[in-house]
Amino acid sequence: MKIELIEAIPYAIPYARPLKFASGEVTTADHVLIRIHTDNGIMGVADTPPRPYTYGETQDSIVSVVTKIFAPQLIGLDPLDRSKVQQILRRTVHNPTAKGALDIALWDIIGISLGTPVHKLLGGFTDRMRVCHMLGFKPAAELLEEALRFRETYGINTFKLKTGRRPLSLDVEASQVLRDGLGADTEIYLDANRGWTANEAMEVLRRTEGLGLSMLEEPCDAGEAMGRRRLVQHSTIPIVGDESVPTLGDVSRELLSGGSNAICIKTARSGFTEAQQILGLCEGMGVDVTMGNQIDTQVGSLATVTFGAAFEASSRRAGELSNFLDMTDDLLAEPLEITGGTIRVREVPGVGAVVDAEKLTKYRQD
Ligand code: MUC
Ligand code: MG
Structure with a gap:
């Protein structure tokens, strides 16, 4: 099994009740959906929340670091080779939520490929x-x-x-x-x-x-x-x-x-x-x-x-x-x-985060 394609899809969903706190405020979830595809037809999914006031990441920076820095190094790797993946992610400093989502999407793929819930x-x-x-x-x-x-x-x-x-x-x-x-x-x-x-x-x-x-x-x-x-x-x-x-x-x-x-x-x-x-x-x-x-x-x-x-x-x-x-x-x-x-938890292979295709079409920003 090999990683074939990595998508970083920016989307925006408004909050009904915005949340305010000492370091910032959220009124819209302007996140990035990460989808990793393998050569045997499996797709892993995870979400990234940009928090500029916490980590310095923005929606644009997440799309950019995933597609331009991480994807070229990860494509071709076996998702099961987790230490190789970690070494690649660590070589680039910061960008914690971009890295976190890539890791979760790869665990999702591993779970699906083994027919086992990730929990x-x-x-x-x-x-x-x-x-x-x-x-x-x-x-x-x-x-x-x-x-x-x-x-x-x-x-x-x-x-x-x-x-x-x-x-x-x-x-x-x-x-x-x-x-x-x-x-x-x-x-x-x-x-x-x-x-x-x-x-x-x-x-x-x-x-x-x-x-x-x-x-x-x-x-x-x-x-x-x-x-x-x-x-x-x-x-x-x-x-x-x-x-x-x-x-x-x-x-x-x-x-x-x-x-x-x-x-x-x-x-x-x-x-x-x-x-x-x-x-x-x-x-x-x-x-x-x-x-x-x-x-x-x-x-x-x-x-x-x-x-x-x-x-x-x-x-x-x-x-x-x-x-x-x-x-x-x-x-x-x-x-x-x-x-x-x-x-x-979800008792299905992987993490169990199945995305509604119509909603993604409605909210995606690219
Ligand atoms: C927390 O625990 O600090 C505030 C901003 C954010 O993204 O998460 C929080 C919650
Ligand atoms: Mg906190």
Whole structure:
């Protein structure tokens, strides 16, 4: 089996409910669909979300790096030669979501060619994950209304609150209102997307003490190493690295330097191959992981649950798997469903992301 053709298809689907956070805002999913074709007629599929404020990638840059840099080096390779593929991807720096999608599409091909679901090939631990819903910037009363609605409608009982606003009282109040309105048995954690300084984050931790928040993600710039290390040392809850740890090397650096003591894994930027290496590193170090969300579509969310459900350590916590519900439409032919607060893997060969051809024609931009 050989890779014959790689497509990078830009498309745009508007959000019904845009998501705002400290480092940016999404109003349209202007993503790139990756399709890899083999000489024996198999097609692997994955999705890439451009996040210029996180990784420097744009829709154009993803199309360009995939078609001009990666495709010429990957065409002709056997998708099963995964280490050869990884070596080629690593030779070009950055571009994490372009690389992640290529890796996922190749795993899709491997699963289809073996007639086996990819969640089984990876580890086969469970067939579903609990779901965490991510709440963007909104007035506190609206946040509570949204969380209560998601709990009632989908059975979701874990919420990640986007924070990093100034004045700090906005996020302190939102945390308090959510805890009061949701009660003690709902998990709530915060993600500031580097919106604060380390000292501001410490003040927020002081002012929210007693609310039972479970984690604080990317509170400040991890590059400001001393402040971040002091915060990690003083916090009683895990400080989660997200955009500071897109690669295996970044994870080892942040864990060793004390910049984070929990790690967010995102398949959108790590694919399945590097995500598995990151997971192994974290398990070995005794560090918790979360399965994060790159504000993924259904195609992207299916990849996250495929990986997350495959291992015990990645399925322990609720995964961030529900923000596709904020979109007006999606490319996936058979929609994902969240029931009883969980989302299931697909028991079909590959990852199971079958794209609706009419919808792709409608939304594609090329
Ligand atoms: C997160 O965890 O930071 C914000 C932008 C994006 O693409 O993903 C997020 C969620
Ligand atoms: Mg984050």
